[in-house]
Structures are given as structure tokens and as C-alpha cells.
Amino acid sequence: MEQSNTPQLIELGRTRETILRDIPDGPDSCLTCGICSGRCMATGIDGFDTRKIVRMAMLGMEEELVGSRWPWICTMCGRCQYVCPMDIDILGLIRTIRSLRNQDDVPGNLHKGIMAALKTGNNFSIPKDDFILIMEDVAEEFAEEEGFQDFKFPLDKKGANVLCTVHGKLPFANTDDMKFWWKIFYAAGEDWTVPPENWEGVNWAIYTGNDEAMKTMVGRIVENMEKLEAKNLLLPE
Amino acid sequence: MKPNTGKGAKVLIIGGGIAGLSAATALCDLGISPLVLEKSPFLGGHAIQFACKATDSCQNCFACSVEEQLRKVTENPQILGTLNSELKRLTKKDGRFMAVIERYPALIDPERCNNCGECFKVCPEADKAAIQEAYSVYNQSRYGINIDRCLYFAKDKSCNRCQEACPENAIALDQDAEKMEREFDAVIVASGFTPADPAEKDQFGYGTHKNVVSALELERILRSRGKAIRPSDEKEPKKIAFIQCVGSRERKRPFCSRACAYALRMAAAIRARQPDIETTTFYIDIQSFGKEFLKTYKALKADIRMVRMIPGDVYQVEGDRLCVSFMDHATHQALDEVFDMAVLSVGLMPGKDNKVLSELLRIDLDETGFFSPPDHTAGRETTQDGIFVAGTARGPMDIADTIADAGKAAWEAARYLITDTTSWRYP
Numbered sequence: 001m002e003q004s005n006t007p008q009l010i011e012l013g014r015t016r017e018t019i020l021r022d023i024p025d026g027p028d029s030c031l032t033c034g035i036c037s038g039r040c041m042a043t044g045i046d047g048f049d050t051r052k053i054v055r056m057a058m059l060g061m062e063e064e065l066v067g068s069r070w071p072w073i074c075t076m077c078g079r080c081q082y083v084c085p086m087d088i089d090i091l092g093l094i095r096t097i098r099s100l101r102n103q104d105d106v107p108g109n110l111h112k113g114i115m116a117a118l119k120t121g122n123n124f125s126i127p128k129d130d131f132i133l134i135m136e137d138v139a140e141e142f143a144e145e146e147g148f149q150d151f152k153f154p155l156d157k158k159g160a161n162v163l164c165t166v167h168g169k170l171p172f173a174n175t176d177d178m179k180f181w182w183k184i185f186y187a188a189g190e191d192w193t194v195p196p197e198n199w200e201g202v203n204w205a206i207y208t209g210n211d212e213a214m215k216t217m218v219g220r221i222v223e224n225m226e227k228l229e230a231k232n233l234l235l236p237e
Numbered sequence: 238m239k240p241n242t243g244k245g246a247k248v249l250i251i252g253g254g255i256a257g258l259s260a261a262t263a264l265c266d267l268g269i270s271p272l273v274l275e276k277s278p279f280l281g282g283h284a285i286q287f288a289c290k291a292t293d294s295c296q297n298c299f300a301c302s303v304e305e306q307l308r309k310v311t312e313n314p315q316i317l318g319t320l321n322s323e324l325k326r327l328t329k330k331d332g333r334f335m336a337v338i339e340r341y342p343a344l345i346d347p348e349r350c351n352n353c354g355e356c357f358k359v360c361p362e363a364d365k366a367a368i369q370e371a372y373s374v375y376n377q378s379r380y381g382i383n384i385d386r387c388l389y390f391a392k393d394k395s396c397n398r399c400q401e402a403c404p405e406n407a408i409a410l411d412q413d414a415e416k417m418e419r420e421f422d423a424v425i426v427a428s429g430f431t432p433a434d435p436a437e438k439d440q441f442g443y444g445t446h447k448n449v450v451s452a453l454e455l456e457r458i459l460r461s462r463g464k465a466i467r468p469s470d471e472k473e474p475k476k477i478a479f480i481q482c483v484g485s486r487e488r489k490r491p492f493c494s495r496a497c498a499y500a501l502r503m504a505a506a507i508r509a510r511q512p513d514i515e516t517t518t519f520y521i522d523i524q525s526f527g528k529e530f531l532k533t534y535k536a537l538k539a540d541i542r543m544v545r546m547i548p549g550d551v552y553q554v555e556g557d558r559l560c561v562s563f564m565d566h567a568t569h570q571a572l573d574e575v576f577d578m579a580v581l582s583v584g585l586m587p588g589k590d591n592k593v594l595s596e597l598l599r600i601d602l603d604e605t606g607f608f609s610p611p612d613h614t615a616g617r618e619t620t621q622d623g624i625f626v627a628g629t630a631r632g633p634m635d636i637a638d639t640i641a642d643a644g645k646a647a648w649e650a651a652r653y654l655i656t657d658t659t660s661w662r663y664p
Contacts, residue, residue: 031486033521039440039549043571049564083440085487127414180382 014102020057020065023096027058036080036090048073050080050090057093062100071097072107076207099209106208113204114213122200123168123218132196134171142179148186155227157193163230164192165201165221168237181236192234195224201235240294246654249274249336249421251324251594254282255636256427256643258306261316263647270655272419273310273318274338278345278369278381280318281307282429286635288459290502292509296533298502299636300460307375321384325416327424327597334421334623339414339468347378349407356380356399356408363561368399370428372460383409384658394604423623423650426608428594430629433484433584441480441581448474448559449551451483452500452582455542465507466516467578473511474577478561479504480548481520485584487635492605493524494584494633501537503580508540517542517576518562526635544595549577585633600624607632617646625650 021028036050043050048070056065065071074094081090103111113123120127126134132155139153143211154160170178185192200222205214225233246269250257253275261271273280285307287300310316328335345356360368367386371379383624388396389410400408435443435451440456443449443541447469450458467474479501485494497520504516509579523534550562559576587606588594595602600619603609608619609631617625627646628639 029488031487031521033482034546034564034566035440035549037549038546038562038568038571040564040571043564044569047569049569051564051566053337079549083438086491134597153559 001058018057018060018062019100020062020093020096021060022053023089023092025087025092027054027088027093027151029086030054030058030088031086033085035083035085039079039083041077041079042073042075046070050074052087053097054090054093057097062097062167065097066100069107095206095209097209098207099211103208103210110204110208111210114208114210117200117204117217118213121198123202123204124172126168126171128197131199135194136177138171138175140177147178148183151182154191154193156196159229160191160193160231162190162192162232162234163225163228164194164234164236166194166199167202168200169202193228193230198224201237202235245270246422247272247420248423248425248650248654249324249334249419250425250427252282252427252429253277253318254321254427254429254628255284255303255327256308256429256630256639256646257282257425258303258310258625259640259643260425260427260647260650262309262313263264263644264308264651265313265315267647267651267655269558269651271316271425272421272633273295273316274322275318275320276322276323276437278320278343278383279371279373279376280320280372281312281371281376283432283453284639285376286453286460287456287499287636288506290459290499290506290661292505296502296505297529297637298458298499299640302640303636304373304375307373311375311377314621319607320381324594324597329621329623332422332623334424336419336421336424338417340417341384341414343378343598344382344384344408344410344412345378345403346407346409350378350380351404351405351407352379353404354380355402355404358400359398361398362386362534372457377664378407394403399616414435422654423625424598425596425625425627425643425646425650426598426600426619426630427586427627430585430587430592430633431589433490433586435483435583436580438483438539440550441483441548441579442553442559443581446551446553446559446579447557448578452479452580452594455503455580456499457596459503459506464510467557474514476515476517476549476576476578477507478548478559478574478576479518479582480551480579481582482547483581483583484586486531487520490584490586490605492633493526494582495524495526495638496585496635497523497582498530498533498537499635500580501534501541502580504541517544517574519544519547519561521545521547525657526638579580585629588630591630598624600626603634617642617649623653625653 034051040050042048071094076091116125117123135153143151203217240470244612248264248269248271250260250271250273253273257273261273264271284303289300290296290298319340323339325339326337357363357368365386366383369381369383385392397410448467481497507514548561548563552560554560558578560573561576562573565572600621608626625646627643
């Protein structure tokens with residue numbers, strides 16, 4: 001958002017219909033104490049100011065917020081909401097603002113990733129056969145290490161104690177990083193599994209405010225849980 | 238039998254803080270005998286701990302009038318008081334109240350005590366207020382044992398270090414509470430407030446960082462030392478941060494404590510006495526009450542840096558100094574500024590005994606937990622005939638308003654008791 005010393009005429013939407021003002025525990029109870037901005041780690045980046053975002057929402061400045069870079073600077077860490085004396089759902093507000101943007105204008109790869117995930121089951125469009133091949137390759141490599149000779153990658157195992165999702169980045173480019181948690185599971189004698197499809201654990205729709213896509217992806221994990229009759233779910237993002 | 242009317246009527250005042258003391262003197266002026274019931278070993282409540290905040294002129298904080306009110310009460314033989322006492326039961330028959338009061342005798346005999354302070358020095362729980370030090374010379378015997386905190390009463394009667402250390406044999410711990418029954422014609426509830434617990438706001442580090450204190454604690458420091466010092470090394474701080482509205486004006490308790498001027502006056506008083514100290518006040522907005530406030534505020538603001546932001550974090554740096562994180566709203570930059578001390582202005586919350594009291598007296602609390610009736614124009618009466626409420630038991634107010642409010646409660650009680658008012662003159 002541009003900083004300007006000349007006052008600009010802004011049309012305030014007090015009478016305008018706006019969903020931002022009416023979200024539950026929303027900005028209408030803000031006392032403008034500013035503790036959110038004092039707490040925020042992103043304060044000052046391009047003039048980022050949480051208090052002002054809440055205030056703009058209160059004033060009905062929806063268009064300005066949706067067009068602004070600010071909601072995308074936020075990391076959604078929740079420090080502001082933790083200290084807010086009025087318990088305002090600031091994260092909910094940020095998510096709602098993001099959801100109002102035309103999804104093709106979502107910054108970075110987020111929306112592309114979501115589209116890929118909806119189509120292929122993971123953010124990097126890794127086909128099922130490739131995924132199985134990669135995992136088996138890495139498992140073979142892993143079993144060559146001292147102490148893990150009888151390791152078998154527990155793909156598609158029914159009735160396991162833990163169903164583990166996978167961060168798409170790992171089979172795509174950082175295969176060695178998977179061995180760390182495999183080691184822990186191995187040492188602990190954990191009974192675990194990974195499904196061959198829809199194994200993606202990173203749900204970027206959470207960050208873009210795309211509820212529908214988020215639900216679809218969560219639904220697939222639930223399906224996997226039911227199909228494999230797993231007892232616990234682990235989302236190691 | 239109807240309540241005693243006219244001279245000779247008796248009124249029970251629950252609470253010996255500034256509201257109770259003010260109501261007692263007002264009743265006495267009207268010819269009615271009050272009994273002031275106080276739970277702690279001292280009269281004066283929170284207000285007696287407040288320091289004079291005069292700069293080169295009086296700032297109207299009213300701390301001195303608490304001292305004056307306490308003097309009046311202690312010197313007036315018509316006003317009876319009972320310390321270390323709690324109301325256990327209150328019944329009403331034929332318009333009169335029968336009160337059952339549980340009272341611990343003075344564990345430190347005021348006749349023998351020479352105020353040497355040996356008991357305070359040896360007490361293992363003195364920092365937890367097991368032995369308390371009075372804030373006024375009008376409190377007889379400067380030290381008092383707090384039964385709720387004292388290990389002798391709380392544990393197994395094995396700790397009696399104070400008793401052994403006392404050179405005057407003034408302390409006798411092995412005493413039991415006695416029950417007494419008294420009749421009254423009316424009751425005034427003046428049980429006061431409980432300060433918000435600043436430790437609930439963990440971002441400010443109260444209880445973890447030594448130099449983060451509550452505003453009430455700074456009042457005590459100013460009162461006992463006459464100047465501001467840091468708790469960690471008792472040295473003069475160079476920079477003090479005041480943080481307003483801690484524990485009030487939030488979702489659970491949205492009401493304003495109406496007392497922000499105390500912190501501003503403290504800051505001004507410190508600036509006047511220790512001009513090398515820089516003070517910054519972090520605030521939401523200043524709630525002004527009374528037509529004089531604007532003038533006072535303008536004068537205060539001239540000398541205090543005011544930042545309209547509540548900081549998001551306070552953490553220790555450079556030993557026991559404090560880094561305060563906040564946003565500078567002019568530049569939109571995150572600032573980390575180092576202070577020597579941080580003062581949290583804790584809100585005035587409903588008294589922690591309000592629930593028990595409301596059940597004992599069968600009077601209603603409002604939705605915030607105070608005794609004020611939902612309709613604020615309704616005065617100081619309660620849902621029970623003959624029971625009145627005074628001061629911060631009704632809702633947050635400052636010392637001046639409390640004194641005035643207690644006077645009105647006394648007046649309303651008198652009007653209830655005295656039917657023939659032809660001979661009345663305003664005192």
C-alpha cells in the first residue's frame with residue numbers, strides 16, 4: 001500500500017454491504033488498542049499494520065483490502081489474535097479477505113498448487129506410479145544404511161496405527177529429508193502407512209481462503225483414513 | 238419490631254476501605270452508630286496505599302483525603318471497628334438484621350507492639366503478604382498477620398518464628414476465632430474491588446521480569462520511598478513505560494476502570510521529583526470524567542510522552558532492563574525500545590468475595606459481577622430493603638467519586654432509618 005502525505009478522499013462503506021464487518025467476533029468490537037501491531041512480526045513490511053487492516057474492515061473498505069498486498073504479507077502465525085483483548089478473529093478476517101480475491105490473482109504458486117492438488121491429489125502433480133517408484137527407490141537406499149536393513153516402505157497398509165501424509169516437496173525434490181522421520185518411526189517400532197494417492201499433507205487452500213478446495217482435500221484424507229482403517233492421523237507439515 | 242429509627246440506629250458497614258470509612262463518618266454526623274467490619278488487619282483498603290502525586294501543585298488525586306478520613310475514624314469514639322473479621326451469616330427479622338461475625342483477635346497486641354519490625358524480617362512468607370506492613374500512622378500496630386497467608390494457620394501450626402522473634406512478647410498466634418452476634422438496623426456494603434491480575438497477560442512478563450510492576454505496586458513504592466525506584470536493584474530508573482488498560486476493556490470485562498488518570502498523575506509526579514526520568518504512557522484512549530479533566534490532561538500531556546499503542550511484547554534485555562515492542566503509528570515501523578521499568582495499570586475488577594457476599598446478603602450482582610443495579614439511576618439501594626451499596630463494590634470509580642458515593646449511600650441509609658427529618662441539618 002502506498003504511503004502518501006496528501007490526504008486522500010476515501011469512500012467509507014458504512015452503509016455498504018460488506019461481509020468483512022459482519023464475520024463473527026469480527027472487527028466491529030475492535031478498541032484500536034494496537035497490541036496486534038505491536039505483537040506482529042511483519043509490522044512495517046510495506047507499512048504492514050494489523051490494526052489498520054481491522055479498522056479498514058470495520059469501515060467497509062473491502063475493495064481496498066482485497067486489492068492490497070497486506071493480507072498476503074501476513075504469515076497467519078496468530079500472535080496478534082493471541083493477545084487481542086477483544087478476542088477478535090483476526091486470522092479469520094485475513095482468510096476471508098484473501099478468499100475475496102479473484103483466485104487467479106493470488107500471489108505466488110499458491111493457487112497453481114491448489115489447482116494441481118485438486119486435479120492430481122498433490123501440489124506438484126506427481127503421478128501415482130511415479131510416487132510409488134520414488135518412495136520405493138528411497139526406501140531401498142535407506143535400507144542400505146547401517147541398522148535399517150529390513151526396512152520396507154509401508155505403502156497402502158490396512159489397519160495401521162498412524163496414517164502419515166507427505167509434504168509434496170519431499171518426494172518432489174528433497175527425498176533425503178524423509179529418512180529422518182522414517183528413522184524415528186523405525187526406532188520407535190511404529191506401525192504406520194502412507195496412502196498411494198491423495199497423500200498430500202500441505203493444504204494451501206487454508207492460506208488462500210479457498211474453503212471449497214480446502215474441504216475437498218481434507219475430505220480425501222478422511223477417505224484414505226476410512227479406506228485404510230487407520231487409527232491416528234499424522235499431518236507432518 | 239421495626240428497625241430502630243432516629244438516633245441510636247445501628248448500621249453494619251462491610252469493608253474498611255475508603256468507601257466504608259467515608260460512610261462511617263457520614264453516618265456518625267447524622268447521629269447513627271456504625272460498625273466497620275474489615276477482613277484484613279488494617280483499615281484503609283487499597284486507597285490508603287496510594288501516594289500523594291503533587292507536582293509543584295496539587296493534582297487532585299485525593300490520596301491525602303484517605304489519610305484524613307482514616308484519622309477521623311480512628312479518633313472518633315462513636316465509630317466502632319472490628320478487624321480480622323468476616324461476616325458469616327445475616328438474617329432479617331421484623332426489619333432488623335442479625336449478623337454473625339467471625340473475628341480473629343489481634344494476633345499482634347497493639348498495646349505491646351513497638352513497631353520494631355522484627356516479625357516482618359523473620360517471616361518466611363513476608364513476600365507473600367503473610368505479615369503486612371500498614372501504610373498509615375493511623376493504623377494502630379504497624380504490622381498485621383494475614384490469616385489467609387500465614388503458615389501457622391495455613392499449614393500445621395509449626396511456624397511461629399515471628400512470635401519467638403518479638404522482643405515485646407506482643408504476638409500470640411495460638412488464638413481461635415470468636416463468633417459474635419450483633420443486631421443492626423441497616424447494612425452498607427463497601428467491600429471494594431479486586432485489582433485485575435496482570436500475570437494473566439503473559440506478553441507483559443509480570444511475575445517473570447522483576448522490573449515489571451503493577452500501578453498499585455508503584456503507588457506503594459512512591460508512598461513508602463517518596464520516589465520511583467526499580468525493584469531489581471532499588472536504583473533510580475532512567476526510563477519508565479506505563480501500559481494502560483491491563484485486564485480491563487476486553488471481551489470478558491469490557492468496562493472501563495475510570496482511573497487512568499492515576500497512572501498519568503504518577504508519571505507527572507515522578508517527572509516533578511526526579512526530572513531525569515523519562516516517562517512514556519502507552520494507551521488506547523484517555524477516558525475523561527468530569528469537567529476539570531481536560532485541563533488536567535493537557536497539563537499532564539505536556540510533560541509525558543504519550544503513545545497511542547499498547548505494546549505487544551515486553552522482554553528482558555541487558556540484564557534486568559526491559560525491551561518493549563510496539564508499532565510507531567506515524568512511520569508504521571516496528572520499534573523495540575529499552576526501558577528500565579514497566580508499570581501496568583491494572584483494571585478495577587469486581588471484588589473476589591462479591592459472589593459469597595451476594596449469597597449471604599441475598600442481593601443481586603449485575604452481569605459484570607459488581608453490586609450495581611442494572612439501572613444505574615436507581616441509586617445505592619439493593620434488592621433487599623435496608624441494604625445499601627457504596628463505592629467500588631458498585632463499579633469502578635476513583636477515590637473522589639468513592640468518597641462522594643459513600644456519602645450518598647450513608648444519606649440513603651439515614652433516610653431509610655430516620656422517618657422524622659424535620660430536625661435534620663446538612664452536616
